[in-house]
Each structure stands twice: as C-alpha cells, then as structure tokens.
Amino acid sequence: MKTKRVLLSAIVLSIFSFLYAGLTCGHFFKWVYEIEPIIWIPEAEMMANMPAMFGITFLMALFFSLVYAILYKGIPGTGVRKGINYAFFMWLVGPFLGMAGMPLYMTISWTVVIYWVVSFLVSMLIQGALLGAIYKEK
Secondary structure (H helix, E strand, O other): OOHHHHHHHHHHHHHHHHHHHHHHHHHHOHHHHHOOOOOOOOHHHHHHOHHHHHHHHHHHHHHHHHHHHHHHHHOOOOHHHHHHHHHHHHHHHHHHHHHHOHHHHOOOOHHHHHHHHHHHHHHHHHHHHHHHHHOOOO
C-alpha cells in the first residue's frame, strides 16, 4: 500500500467533497432542504460546526481511500475506471441501501432522500475517478 498516495487522495477527496456539498446543498439545491418537515439545525449553528464537518469529511475520504488501497487488486478495471467501479460498488452498499428506506422509519421527505441518493452517486463517481487517477500500485 502506498501511504503517501492514500493521504494525498484523502486530502483531494475531502476538498472536493466539501466544495461539492457547498455548491449542491448550500447553493444549487438548497431548496430541497426547505421541504417540510424541516429537520435541520439553524444555518448559523451549521456554519459554526464547519470545522467538525470538515474533519468528518476528511475521515470519510481517508477511509474511502484506505479501503480502495486494501481492495485495489480485486477491483475490476484500471486507472480512473477502477476508481469509478470501486465508487459505484461502495455507493450500492453505502448511501443507496443506507438511505433508500429512510422515509419508512423517519420523518423526512422522499424528495430529500432521492436527492441525497442521486447526489451521493454523482459525488462518489467523481471521487472514484479522482481516486483512480491519484492512487496506483505501480
């Protein structure tokens, strides 16, 4: 495993994720979070939590990169395609299955959940492409 490549990948992915979330959740699709029922904390509190949110985003990117490095030889494809394949498989067992049934046991709009599932797919595929471009065993 190439530790420096894992760390570099984690840094790049966490920056991308933070920017992606800011553009999508905080700007272009902010309207999704105004659908009833409103379950979010006030925006000022959310902004105060940004350092912690970035730390969690970095940890997610680090684990995403670390698992990629561990499973590297078993993931089909090469380069960017390998990263995209990995991201799709991770999305299937993570955000897709984890979020798909949320409205069945939570007071949350189906629109929000559908947005999250699709947004996570887009984000994870881009992250997978970045990861595939950065991390190579050889």
